[in-house]
Amino acid sequence: MTDDHDHDEHHDHEHEHHHALDWQSELLAVREAARHYYEHQFNWHGHAPPEGYDGPRFYPPAPEWRLTARLDDAAPGAGEHVQIATSTGQVRDQVVAGQLVFEVDGAEHRLTAFHAHDAQGYETLFVPFRDATSGSETYGAGRYIEVFFDPEADELDLDFNYAYNPSCVYSPAYDCPYPPPANRLTIPVRAGEKLPYDKPAD
Numbered sequence: 175m176t177d178d179h180d181h182d183e184h185h186d187h188e189h190e191h192h193h194a195l196d197w198q199s200e201l202l203a204v205r206e207a208a209r210h211y212y213e214h215q216f217n218w219h220g221h222a223p224p225e226g227y228d229g230p231r232f233y234p235p236a237p238e239w240r241l242t243a244r245l246d247d248a249a250p251g252a253g254e255h256v257q258i259a260t261s262t263g264q265v266r267d268q269v270v271a272g273q274l275v276f277e278v279d280g281a282e283h284r285l286t287a288f289h290a291h292d293a294q295g296y297e298t299l300f301v302p303f304r305d306a307t308s309g310s311e312t313y314g315a316g317r318y319i320e321v322f323f324d325p326e327a328d329e330l331d332l333d334f335n336y337a338y339n340p341s342c343v344y345s346p347a348y349d350c351p352y353p354p355p356a357n358r359l360t361i362p363v364r365a366g367e368k369l370p371y372d373k374p375a376d
Contacts, residue, residue, distance in 0.1 A: 198235050201335055205232055212344065212370075219347035226371040230339075239334040239365035243321070245287065245299070247272035258302075261315065261342045261350045268351075271299055274321065276332055278361055285357050287321065297323045299330070302353035303337075306362035313343045313369055316353040337366025344370065 209229050246252075252272040257265040268288040275284050290300035304316040317337045321330050340350035 197237075197240070201235055204336070205230070208338070208367075216341075216344065218345045221345040221347060223344070224371040227344075228370075230370050231368040233335075233364050233366060233368060236335055236365040239363065241276045241278070241332045241334070242329045243274040243276035243332040244329060245272045245323075246275050246284070249273040249284075249286075251286070258354055259352050261340070261346070261348070261352065264349055266349075266351045268300070271323070274299065274301060274330070274332060281361075283359060283361070285359070286354055289323075290320070292320065292322075297325075299323045301357070302340075302351055303357045303359060303363075304353050305359040307364060308358075310373060311362075311364070311368055312366075313339050315340070315342070315350070316357075317366060319366070334363050334365040337363065339367045339370065 212230055249272045251270045254270050256268055256270055258268055260266050271287045271289045273284040274287050275282060277283070285301050285303050287299035287301045290298050292298050299321040301319045301321060302316055303319065305312070308314050308316055317339055319332070319334060319337045321332055323330065341348035342350040
């Protein structure tokens with residue numbers, strides 16, 4: 175006879191397993207769509223693809239980089255209109271939403287987040303960042319991550335598996351905001367998009 179508690183635990187594990195499979199399937203579908211886009215739709219604006227380019231490259235799905243975060247909207251600078259530098263020497267106007275606060279291996283980290291909207295018009299947080307892989311395994315100028323924003327929620331989903339490269343990693347014709355200096359993580363984030371070509375030897 176099965177103990178009800180054991181049965182419930184088994185059911186919970188099954189649910190978590192299916193949920194993880196759904197998450198991974200969705201992630202891989204997004205990556206396949208990105209490959210299709212860069213192969214068939216991306217505008218290189220007259221620039222040749224980088225040497226060794228064969229499409230986007232990604233770290234394997236990393237469940238440990240599916241994190242929860244809270245938005246500290248009382249952090250210094252929250253609500254301010256700021257300008258951040260871009261790859262073409264311009265500046266981009268942004269509004270600071272606050273700092274995303276999250277933990278990795280028991281240590282707290284913070285990234286400044288900016289108000290933005292996705293293609294469907296939903297409010298998101300735009301988070302450009304660099305980490306210890308930047309310039310070696312990932313793009314030296316940094317990567318981006320978008321977080322769906324619910325101002326009523328105490329916790330937000332921060333999934334670094336969805337971290338992506340700015341368009342200027344492919345073509346320098348694009349104007350891409352740089353992460354602010356404070357958005358440099360000292361830890362390596364081995365999740366999301368990698369350099370789409372081999373880094374030249376020094």
